[in-house]
Amino acid sequence: MGDVRYGEWVRVERHGQRVAELVLDRPAAMNAVSAAMAEAIAAACAALAADRTVSVTVLSSSSEKAFCVGADLKERNAMSDADLGRQRPLARAAYTGVLDLPMPTVAAVHGYALGGGYELALACDLIVADPTAVVGLPEVSVGVIPGGGGTQLLPRRVGAARAAELIFTARRVAAQEAVTLGLVDRLAPEGESARTAALGLAEAIAGNSPVGLRAAKRALRLGHGLDLRAGLDVEDAAWRTVAFSGDRAEGVAAFNGKRTPDWPGE
Incomplete structure (x- = not known):
């Protein structure tokens, strides 16, 4: 599989023989996940899962400001309850698509990774951030709960009490504290982007069987x-x-x- 675009806002790039990069490519909206974008993420993941030549997948962003700010709340503001119910399977397919990828996955987080954006990172095996990263699950501040796996994945990463504190307070966590708390796994070296560090880690992993x-x-x-x-x-x-x-x-x-x-x- 070469470089492929899925819909308007998602693309997959290849790096060498064994590394693929799934790029969230809606920079004007800081990668807010609309229904169409969710469908595209799920389609890209289905193609990657079927490609036996991919040893590692990096999940990254083309936005200079954000990895992903979560659900597209402008789109949702115009939805009826029935519309929201119909969109739910599309959203779940996107998050489970990333979670179920059979090869190791590395999220490259810079800027904001909030709500569903941080849940996309949580669905990966490893999270690499740079000093610009700000992560969090602020869903209760807008009347919902993390619905892309956050209530299940975050406790598995940092423990039940820590996850409860972060979810109940809806607070945002900057990069250095995020590393300390285990919300991300690595901080990119000074002057290096999260994407560069994540691709370097992916290349090292991809050298194995x-x-x-x-x-x-x-x-x-x-x-x-x-x-x-x-x-x-x-x-x-x-x-x-x-x-x-x-x-x-x-x-x-x-x-x-x-x-x-x-x-x-x-």
Whole structure:
């Protein structure tokens, strides 16, 4: 899959053989997620999920001011209750599309990542931010709750009490505190953008076995929250998918031959 545009406001770019970048491309609205944009995110994710050549996906923004400011409240202001109900499956498809990507995912957060915008980042495995980043889930301040996975993903990242404090107060958190609290995983080096740092991390990850990366993600996701014995069974099933793969054979041969693996990805 080469560079592809999905609708007006989402595009996917390729970097080398193994890294894809899903770009939120509605800068005039700071990537506010409209119904059409939600559909485009879901379509892009479906295409990425089906592409076995992608080892890592970076989720980024073309806006200079924001990663994503969440739902398009101007669009929603004109909606009836029935309209809002019809839009809900579109929104869920966008967030679950990112969450369900089978390869490791890295969010590149700069500027505002608020509400549904921060939930898109939370749906990724790793979040890289730069010093401009401001994150938060302010939904209760406008009469709703986080509905893109925030009430479930944030406690898994920072613990139940910390998540409750952040969601109940609706407060915004700047980059340095966000790293300290675990709301983001890495802060980009001084002078480097979140996108550059995220793509660098993605390239490093993509040097590893594509089969191994997908199996490791599956084990991490499916095993989370299970008791230890059940989690070990999940791990064993994931191990078996890798142990008899072409990637495992190539990895062992490359190690013994003191060379870089040429992963078949199968």
